[in-house]
Amino acid sequence: DVKVTQSSRYLVKRTGEKVFLECVQDMDHENMFWYRQDPGLGLRLIYFSYDVKMKEKGDIPEGYSVSREKKERFSLILESASTNQTSMYLCASSVLTVVSTDTQYFGPGTRLTVL
Amino acid sequence: AQKVTQAQTEISVVEKEDVTLDCVYETRDTTYYLFWYKQPPSGELVFLIRRNSFDEQNEISGRYSWNFQKSTSSFNFTITASQVVDSAVYFCALSEANTGFQKLVFGTGTRLLVSP
Numbered sequence: 322d323v324k325v326t327q328s329s330r331y332l333v334k335r336t337g338e339k340v341f342l343e344c345v346q347d348m349d350h351e352n353m354f355w356y357r358q359d360p361g362l363g364l365r366l367i368y369f370s371y372d373v374k375m376k377e378k379g380d381i382p383e384g385y386s387v388s389r390e391k392k393e394r395f396s397l398i399l400e401s402a403s404t405n406q407t408s409m410y411l412c413a414s415s416v417l418t419v420v421s422t423d424t425q426y427f428g429p430g431t432r433l434t435v436l
Numbered sequence: 437a438q439k440v441t442q443a444q445t446e447i448s449v450v451e452k453e454d455v456t457l458d459c460v461y462e463t464r465d466t467t468y469y470l471f472w473y474k475q476p477p478s479g480e481l482v483f484l485i486r487r488n489s490f491d492e493q494n495e496i497s498g499r500y501s502w503n504f505q506k507s508t509s510s511f512n513f514t515i516t517a518s519q520v521v522d523s524a525v526y527f528c529a530l531s532e533a534n535t536g537f538q539k540l541v542f543g544t545g546t547r548l549l550v551s552p
Contacts, residue, residue, distance in 0.1 A: 427481035
């Protein structure tokens with residue numbers, strides 16, 4: 322079974338803090354994704370990566386950065402957390418394919434509260 | 437531009453009722469994939485089904501069935517004889533060829549509440 326783990330289920334930070342959210346997958350997937358989930362808005366893609374040290378902006382990258390130093394690990398960084406970044410953050414991974422879509426497998430999510 | 441609409445925000449049913457969750461999508465691509473995910477209260481999205489645009493056959497898996505109709509751009513999900521464990525938020529999602537198939541666009545989700 323695919324296993325995607327996230328470092329924390331719940332996190333409380335203060336405005337202005339630097340926040341790291343970690344995601345690890347154990348299936349040797351090339352693709353990794355970070356989404357945020359907000360009520361009434363569904364899941365929105367923040368960043369994704371299709372290889373080590375490679376990254377692509379998603380639909381809402383402002384205020385976030387990412388790091389992928391190893392294939393199995395994808396970090397989301399909030400350089401200076403703000404209250405509007407209070408949300409549920411979900412990580413996912415999938416196989417990189419060219420002519421089709423592989424299924425994305427999700428971690429349990431991190432509920433971040435910024436005070 | 438790709439878009440997924442789940443017009444039903446919340447549905448409440450009593451156990452053993454059948455329920456259909458609607459999903460309407462927009463895409464200019466002829467090659468695309470559609471997905472359904474379930475998010476139980478624990479928070480983790482669970483993959484249910486993937487369908488490509490060339491396969492319009494309906495699919496049945498136990499109490500779950502999916503009706504894909506390209507003519508109406510819909511990919512609806514029916515749960516037969518619902519159970520309390522079916523209570524969750526359900527998301528429909530789309531990926532298409534012109535984004536390299538790697539990105540998913542999600543609908544806003546439908547919360548299903550099944551009461552005993």
